[in-house]
Amino acid sequence: MNTDTSPKIPVVLTIAGSDSGGGAGIQADLRTFAFHCVHGTSAITCVTAQNTLGVVGVEAIPPEVVVAQINAVCDDIGVQSAKTGMLLNKEIIAAVAEQVEALQIPNLVVDPVMVSRTGFQLLDDDAVKNLRNLLIPKAALVTPNRYEAQILSGLPINSLDDMRAASQIIHRNTGVKVVLVKGGGMQGSLRGVDIWFDGHHTETLTTKHVDTKNTHGTGCTLSAAIAANLARGSDLITAVKQAKEYVTNALSYSLAIGKGQGPVGHFFPLLNK
Numbered sequence: 001m002n003t004d005t006s007p008k009i010p011v012v013l014t015i016a017g018s019d020s021g022g023g024a025g026i027q028a029d030l031r032t033f034a035f036h037c038v039h040g041t042s043a044i045t046c047v048t049a050q051n052t053l054g055v056v057g058v059e060a061i062p063p064e065v066v067v068a069q070i071n072a073v074c075d076d077i078g079v080q081s082a083k084t085g086m087l088l089n090k091e092i093i094a095a096v097a098e099q100v101e102a103l104q105i106p107n108l109v110v111d112p113v114m115v116s117r118t119g120f121q122l123l124d125d126d127a128v129k130n131l132r133n134l135l136i137p138k139a140a141l142v143t144p145n146r147y148e149a150q151i152l153s154g155l156p157i158n159s160l161d162d163m164r165a166a167s168q169i170i171h172r173n174t175g176v177k178v179v180l181v182k183g184g185g186m187q188g189s190l191r192g193v194d195i196w197f198d199g200h201h202t203e204t205l206t207t208k209h210v211d212t213k214n215t216h217g218t219g220c221t222l223s224a225a226i227a228a229n230l231a232r233g234s235d236l237i238t239a240v241k242q243a244k245e246y247v248t249n250a251l252s253y254s255l256a257i258g259k260g261q262g263p264v265g266h267f268f269p270l271l272n273k
């Protein structure tokens with residue numbers, strides 16, 4: 001084959017856990033990458049047994065195997081951006097932070113995954129310190145949800161003003177370039193509202209609230225879409241706005257599968273054709 005005709009496709013890396021139900025984690029990330037026309041690569045940090053009802057088991061991948069996956073991808077293929085999702089424990093976080101630094105991985109989006117929607121703990125209690133001190137400072141963007149923003153800022157969050165205050169504290173405490181506090185865990189129409197803080201400007205990013213119980217994977221999908229948009233050349237605020245639109249569409253076309261909270265649906269570009 002004449003490789004000169006190969007399209008130039010950006011490459012993105014996800015460092016995250018596997019979700020057997022296919023709605024979140026690595027599975028959501030790779031699907032999101034494909035629908036953004038970027039080539040997805042992965043470093044799996046843990047394997048979860050989960051479905052739409054919740055998480056029933058989790059097994060960690062040894063940190064050196066996580067590192068080997070990151071190196072295998074970066075040494076040969078190279079990436080234009082990366083995201084982290086479920087990292088599970090402090091050893092994996094420290095190893096990932098070291099590789100991000102050593103390999104100078106660009107455009108890092110950190111989704112500081114801590115607890116599933118169904119209340120299952122996805123990060124050890126003693127791992128928050130490493131997330132805050134080692135990994136988040138290396139990110140272009142950190143995307144805590146309501147619960148994660150409360151843990152990272154120490155503030156209870158019940159209003160938009162609380163989300164704004166938390167974003168500023170997280171920015172100050174970690175030195176991350178930009179904080180996006182997500183509103184999916186808030187009440188009513190605030191569920192479609194996120195707060196952006198870059199150290200100078202606060203922006204309130206609003207998309208229409210979608211009334212559905214099938215919201216599994218919104219956070220993973222958002223951070224994966226942001227990383228994909230960055231790899232395609234969008235600036236950060238544009239990447240976030242485009243990703244929010246994608247998530248809103250995915251919520252509108254979410255899948256009523258399983259007996260619990262179904263996943264967001266990525267097939268909207270292919271439907272009604």
Ligand SMILES: Nc1ncnc2c1ncn2[C@@H]1O[C@H](COP(=O)(O)OP(=O)(O)OP(=O)(O)O)[C@@H](O)[C@H]1O
Pocket residue numbers: 024115116117144145146182183184185191192193194207208209210211212215216217218219220221222244247248251
């Ligand atoms: N019902 C909704 N309608 C519109 N947008 C929503 C809704 N729920 C969540 N979002 C949006 O989805 C994105 C992810 O936010 P959310 O707070 O749900 O993340 P998360 O809790 O990390 O997700 P996950 O359930 O995957 O852990 C945000 O941009 C948020 O505004």
Ligand SMILES: Cc1ncc(CO)c(N)n1
Pocket residue numbers: 016017018019024025026048085086113115116117122216217219220
């Ligand atoms: C593997 C995995 N990553 C992230 C989340 C958060 O939605 C989840 N439930 N499972």
